[in-house]
Ligand SMILES: Nc1ncnc2c1ncn2[C@@H]1O[C@H](COP(=O)(O)OP(=O)(O)OP(=O)(O)O)[C@@H](O)[C@H]1O
């Protein structure tokens with residue numbers, strides 16, 4: 234059988250299927266604000282199979298970012314459970330939680346690259362200070378090639394276009410070999426052609442690496458490319 238064109242090879246130490254299974258039940262989050270607060274996520278239930286791609290849609294303020302932050306354990310829910318690969322992260326202690334966070338990749342609308350670091354150093358930044366090892370540098374170079382930036386490893390963010398900066402951010406999200414990638418409007422700061430390229434890249438990486446992906450987006454054409462769309466309205470999955 235001819236070898237299909239791949240954008241990324243799994244890391245050498247890859248262990249079986251790569252994508253995380255995510256189960257969310259009864260998840261709620263209220264932020265303090267005036268009387269009663271703002272309930273950003275309301276009794277959300279969601280099951281994502283390993284390697285699945287889910288588009289998270291809904292109007293501004295409907296709770297997309299909050300739900301991503303809860304799933305990525307960078308915010309804490311008031312109620313409900315999140316289970317990832319059989320581990321209930323909402324019941325995990327600090328050590329287990331910080332280990333879990335290292336298995337999640339985040340991609341943001343505004344890239345959030347460190348301006349003084351080269352593309353390669355931005356990619357390995359999540360591993361610092363522990364692992365500025367040859368293996369990490371080699372993997373960063375591989376991932377930059379996989380996102381279409383071979384030869385630009387030493388460029389600073391200011392020397393890259395928006396689309397190229399988002400490619401660096403995607404490589405950075407993948408450096409920890411995550412089972413789960415959470416992208417919050419990854420094309421929101423890009424023109425539509427560049428945005429389409431970024432989504433094609435994410436979906437190609439999903440195919441090659443099997444990484445489970447949740448992508449918050451306002452763009453119905455992006456949502457249509459994912460396996461499934463989950464719509465939020467006033468914090469509720471509709
Ligand atoms: N840290 C916070 N403190 C108070 N309220 C918050 C906080 N974060 C979010 N909210 C509120 O929670 C609700 C959901 O916000 P969230 O950012 O999750 O929406 P969103 O769907 O991502 O919107 P957008 O499409 O504009 O990014 C909004 O009413 C918002 O104002």
Ligand SMILES: [Mg+2]
Pocket residue numbers: 297298299417
């Ligand atoms: Mg948001």
